[in-house]
Amino acid sequence: MNGQLLKLESVTVTFGGVVALSEVTFSLESSELLGLIGPNGAGKTTALRSITGVVTPQHGTVTVAGHDLSGLSIQARARLGLGFSQQLVRPFFNLSLLDNVALAAGHAITRSPRRALFARDRSRQRAQALELLERVGIADAAASAPAELPLGYLKRLEVARALALSPRLLLLDEPLAGLNQQEARRLADTLRELNGDGLSMLLIEHNLSEVMRICARLVVLDNGRKIAEGVPGEVMSRADVRRAYLGESYAQA
Numbered sequence: 001m002n003g004q005l006l007k008l009e010s011v012t013v014t015f016g017g018v019v020a021l022s023e024v025t026f027s028l029e030s031s032e033l034l035g036l037i038g039p040n041g042a043g044k045t046t047a048l049r050s051i052t053g054v055v056t057p058q059h060g061t062v063t064v065a066g067h068d069l070s071g072l073s074i075q076a077r078a079r080l081g082l083g084f085s086q087q088l089v090r091p092f093f094n095l096s097l098l099d100n101v102a103l104a105a106g107h108a109i110t111r112s113p114r115r116a117l118f119a120r121d122r123s124r125q126r127a128q129a130l131e132l133l134e135r136v137g138i139a140d141a142a143a144s145a146p147a148e149l150p151l152g153y154l155k156r157l158e159v160a161r162a163l164a165l166s167p168r169l170l171l172l173d174e175p176l177a178g179l180n181q182q183e184a185r186r187l188a189d190t191l192r193e194l195n196g197d198g199l200s201m202l203l204i205e206h207n208l209s210e211v212m213r214i215c216a217r218l219v220v221l222d223n224g225r226k227i228a229e230g231v232p233g234e235v236m237s238r239a240d241v242r243r244a245y246l247g248e249s250y251a252q253a
């Protein structure tokens with residue numbers, strides 16, 4: 001099960017005059033839960049988007065299990081095993097949680113949301129969806145619509161929808177954002193459990209105490225550059241990392 005699953009090599013992304021990422025290199029081992037951290041504007045979401053294909057780097061390469069992703073569509077990348085959730089929660093607000101996940105499961109099969117919705121074999125998708133809702137701890141609200149539920153449920157729904165694609169690498173962008181301390185801790189525990197079951201995960205997170213608790217290794221970005229990498233305790237004790245977080249209201253975390 002070992003080996004490099006994800007590798008970014010000298011990835012540079014600019015938006016007009018803004019350098020969002022500059023020569024960023026890091027890798028993620030198979031079965032690893034890697035934390036990608038850094039202050040606001042550091043380039044974390046841009047790094048994730050250059051992996052998923054939303055953003056095209058001006059320079060550098062991204063590989064998954066040895067496949068160079070250059071030129072591949074977002075769909076092709078999903079077929080290579082990338083699953084992702086966005087920083088903003090975007091479910092179908094008029095569908096139940098179960099249907100939201102079943103739709104994602106059907107999408108994984110047909111690659112067409114419209115056909116997934118009308119596919120004849122929906123019972124299998126619904127069974128799979130219920131299993132995923134259980135796995136992320138929100139099966140009790142399977143029949144409820146997202147609009148009726150607190151953010152904690154929606155964050156978990158996003159994880160369940162990403163899991164419905166059976167990814168071999170799950171990319172999460174601030175899944176704990178907006179949750180209270182107790183909810184954040186519980187969802188972090190769920191993520192650790194998923195990783196314990198063998199799921200490789202790149203976790204972008206601003207909640208430093210939870211990241212330090214569940215990740216064995218961190219990569220730190222600041223101003224588009226990688227400034228540190230290593231085990232959480234060592235990384236967070238570095239003066240340059242502390243300086244990067246200074247002035248951020250989250251720095252006390």
Ligand SMILES: Nc1ncnc2c1ncn2[C@@H]1O[C@H](COP(=O)(O)OP(=O)(O)O)[C@@H](O)[C@H]1O
Binds near residue numbers: 015
């Ligand atoms: N689509 C975009 N267009 C222009 N600038 C962007 C865009 N996306 C990100 N940026 C800029 O790139 C930098 C890194 O942003 P981002 O990757 O979102 O950081 P983070 O996720 O670490 O907060 C910021 O200066 C941001 O304003």
Ligand SMILES: [Mg+2]
Binds near residue numbers: 044045046087
């Ligand atoms: Mg971001």
